Structures are given as structure tokens and as C-alpha cells.
Amino acid sequence: MEGKELKSLDELIRKNLTGADLLEFNRIHYGRVDNHELEIKKENFQYGSENNFEISCYDFPANKEEIRKPRIVKVGLIQHSIAIPTDKPIIEQRTAIFEKVKKIIEIAVDEGVNVLCLQEAWSMPFAFCTREKQPWCEFAESAIDGPSTLFLKEFASKYGMVIISPILERDETHSDTIWNTAVVINEMGKVIGKHRKNHIPRVGDFNESTYYFEGNTGHPVFETTFGRIAINICYGRHHPLNWLMFGVNGAEIVFNPSATVAGLSEHLWAVEARNAAIANSYFTCAINRVGTESFPNEFTSGDGKPAHKEFGHFYGSSYVTAPDGSRTPGLSRVKDGLLIAQLDLNMCRQIKDKWGFCMTQRLDLYANSLNEAIKHDFVPQRLPKN
């Protein structure tokens, strides 16, 4: 599988560039000379080193304003591999992931994180490659009182933290349907809503359309004590209008919990969420799982490769981008990790005022054109050569 040996692209740069060259690289690539790294508590850093898990923290300050006070929020992004093999009983697999993630959440709490987001379908292997219904559908759970929600609610209320929990959802009220859903739990431990993945991939090993349908929740933005947040789940990041609508609804931070692999998308990863932050004047937080997941039975893909049992390499590399386009280095490509970013949400409006992207976006023009484009007798606006 592609490049499992490379730990991190950012580390590769740091190792090979020094002095003025490194500063110039930082200025042009990250959008700022200094990465504004914030210190992690010694004991947390130590825990990470001893447990093969990375923690880093960066600051995104905004300009001082006369009238508004800074609106500082700490976000935490968790990326992780599964904890035990996929042929173990479902409950054991989930419990093992809970145990692993619990320690990372405790560190996030200790570092003062206000809004925490986990990766796509965080409490299970990404078994949608297999197309098998059994046993994987058994991971599907209620957004309100399923095991993942109950597990995370405790942390949310105990530590006053908003938590975004992307799960495989079972909706018992609507005929036991299954969805790919991000559940939002507020700092009192209450589920304040959910967002269902709008765009379902049919590419490579991502056979997700066997399990769930395109989401029916629109583009909700959740008002929280720590800002207006939204979630664009994985494959939705390839759709600029999906990002756009979260911006239109007023998001200040959009999380992109994902599960994607090296051969398919790694060259797109650093571009898409970053571009969305620039185009929509909000912060984006892109999270990807890590590791290679092996399944008991061989499965096939849409790309003609021989049947195989391994799905991955999921390349991690979670990162945060600010509305001004500056970004953090990515987390590791191979290790579990916690990326913390301290954001001043005032930057969203400051960048809207500076660049005017939202003011100039011509929604009316596109709405009219799109209304035409969806008609069955649509004629594209093309002019003949002569």
C-alpha cells in the first residue's frame, strides 16, 4: 500500500529544509512563517510518546477589534486506528475503541478543548468496502441513546465540552433505516441535533451506497456556546456547493470527519478543506482515520483490482485551516493523534470584510442558473464556433 513508511509530509519538510528556506516554505505553504505552536502539558506529551500517539496544538489569533472582544475557542480533532481485529465480536471491537479514545479525550479535556470532533464512523471499522450486511450493520446505533452517544454524553456534560460524534446511525422511528450521521452533543450532554452525510461515494473500495442513502438533513449549522458549527462528512468535501451551504447558513467552524485512503485521495486532501475555508471565510477541521483494516472475507471494488481483504492505508494527516487560508501542519500519516487548535472566531468576519468572498458570491445568479440546469429539457449555455 502507498507510502505507509512516510510518517508525515510536514516532518519530511522540517527534516530537509532549514533556516531561511524553511521560513520561506512556511510562509508560502502554510500561509504563515511561524506555525504558532502552543505548548502541550509535559505529562500529556509524555503519554503520547509512550503510547505511540501524537499531540500538537496551534494558535490562530485574529486582529484586535475596538468593539468586539476576542472569541477564543479550542477545537480538538481525534484521529485513530481501530483497536482489535475485525473478526472479534462487535461489542468487543467497539469497547476496545472506546477504551483507546477515552484516554485521548481525557487529554483533550486536560488541554482545555471546548469542541471535540471524532473521525467518520469512529466507533467501528470502515467495513463498507465489504458489501456484507452481517455483521457490520450491527454497528448501527441510535443517535439519541446508542452506545457511542451514551459514552460521549458523559464526557460532554462532565467537562462542559461540545462533542461531534460521527456514527453509523440506525433510525428505528423510520423503519430501521441506516445513515452515516454526525451527532452533536452540547456541553450539558444533550443531543442538540444531527447531520446526515449528503454525498455517498461509489469509488474504489468505498462501497458505502450498499449501506445508506444520501442524507436528508440539509446543511444544518448548530448554535453552540463555542460558536456556530457544522459538519461536512468525508466525501462531501469534494462538493464545493456542500461547503458553500454551510457558509450560507452561517457556520464559523466546519468539521470534515473522514475515512479515506492513500492511493485514492491523498493528493486532494490538503487542498479541499483548505480551499473551502478560503472560499467561505470559516475555519475548517479535516480529520482522517489511520491504519490498514483487514476483513475476514475478500471483497471487490469498482476499480478492477483483484479481490482483496485489506482496506487502507488510511493516512490520517488531520489539519485545521483558518479563513485567511493559513493552516496547521498535519498530524501523522500513521499514528493516532490529537490536534488542538485555538481559534479566534473574530477572524471569520475580518476576512469577510477584507476579501469580500461572501459578499461577491452571486448566489442569485447561480440559483437561477442551477434552476435551469436541473430541468429535463435544459439547454447548456454554449455558443457555436461560427
Ligand SMILES: NC(=O)NCCC(=O)O
Ligand atoms: N468515507 C468516504 O466518503 N470516503 C470516500 C473517499 C474520499 O472521499 O476520499
